Amino acid sequence: MRTFILRRLIYAIPTLVGISIITFVIVRLAPGDPIRLFTFGSRATSEDIEALRHLYGLDKPLPLQYVDWLMNILRLDFGQSFIYHQPAAALFLDYVWNTLQLALVALALQLLIGVPLGVIAALKRGTWIDSVIRVLSVAGHAVPTFWLGLVLIIFFAVQLRWLPTGGITTVGKDQWDILDRLRHMLLPAIVLSLTGIALYSRILRTETLDVLGQDYVRTAHAKGLRERTVMFVHALRNALIPVVTALGGILAGLVGGALVVETVFSWPGLGRFTFAAAIAKDYPVIQAGVMISSLLLVISYIIRDIVYAVVDPRISVR
């Protein structure tokens, strides 16, 4: 197991290098000169502009800039934000934690709702319950999350006034007020978890039907085991393996989708902050945001693979 984890970690290195190249290239090949943008309208002379360009290292050739930049980010130094004049990575500390909270709650909702729905659909196969769950799972994939967020805000926050329209805490309340935080989290977490709920219920339905037709399940029945034991001890354990496989897409959806959901619900997270930086063309912050979100994803993929190896002993790294 230890060699497995070690090898999996080594496999992540070329991916990280690739991510850093893409992050660097997208931002550096962008049209528009940030130095000109930020000195626009001020009385900066061309010598001042050159000095600034030199200060941020923008006067060197691109590959050299990349190597410099890579060396720096290995020390977690993404450079100074053009706007906040603070180290870019430090700005993200709170935001990463807020995004993780939302993503973990959404992930829990996906598993707690999606898995039972799929199993129920398979057990009640062919009945109206099955049809309803199947229709809902297609609809859950097709609904635009930002729009659903807006509709839920109109309904629950504006008309019924049950829940806040956005933000993470009520102004003036203690930030450790868990109940208040949960009230703020409810709508965004539901919206964010929807795609995953739809996907899991679909996968679980197919897999449960598959597993229930297998010989070993019939053997378990024939041994006279109780229905519940067969279902939970024998069938479900194997039906759950594809759930772990699907985690990859789910996690990518959580981190990527968080950007949209955070913006709709004014949730002060990684995505919303990076998005604001992108609009303002604050390069160091954009790069830090993309790298941090990708790093989260790479780490989650590694955890997924380890879980996968634990659940299914037949798997090993290639």
Next chain:
Amino acid sequence: MATTTTAIKATTATDVLVRPSRSLWSNAWWKLRHDRLTLAAFVVLCLLALLAAAADLLADNVFQYSFAKQDLLHTYEKPALDPIAYLLGTDEIGRSQVVRLLYGGRVSLAVGFVAALVNLTIGVVLGLSAGYFRGVVDDLFTWFVTTLQSIPTLFLLLIIGAIWEPGPVQLTIIIGALFWTGISLYCRGQTFSLREREFVIAARTIGARDRRIMFNHILPNILPLIFVLAAIDVGGIILAESALSFLGLGILPPTPSWGNMLTGATNYFVRAPWLVYPPGAMIFLTVLCLYLIGDGLRDALDPRVKGREG
């Protein structure tokens, strides 16, 4: 006497053999014709496309209101039948919601289908090459796909949208260039197993070139499920484009798109909630139809699904 009997027997035998055989495609067509849900989805999608295509005609003749026409005396008009251009109300600068909805459909569908075509081409060519040539080509391919999948796609798209500010055409190409990983991984996997099959070995024995084997022998075998992936792909792209436009980065006003019609939604959802529902409902309906078509095609084309449904 004996000869006649044999003759009769022979004719019946040929009759049985002559019965037209069902190919994969005719079989799929037969199944699709009996799948009401998929047919309904297909009809609705065609209607939406028709409405979008006829946007100019309808705007001029029926609504007599161009999509860019503003009327500051009639902002936030409630939905009404008279005049017909207020069918779905007007927005914050008095533009007709229903006319903009028609034009928005044009943009969303065009971006969806063209971008899907781009990423199908990239995905199929790269996936086939990686699966067929293996070795270094495959290693490079795997490295690139893993990298691309480790950056949240929507995130990447939003960043590109924000700093490059692409126009509709560039946007379509960028989306097309980013969403191909799923399709290419499928093609790669299938090619891996197909390249070891007898018919490929036979083709190679008679001296067929790599390109011919890849596109004339292997591709037709994976084509059915590529259609399924394509339908789902178009839906996913429409969702991504609308999210991007909603955030003010994709299709920019005054060109209406279903996404950017919702950009100001937070400002008017107390005052004019009727502006919030239709654009989102249109995106939802379109994507739902595409996913249902994808599901229906899978049931019809994938022989393994047989007997599993219902």
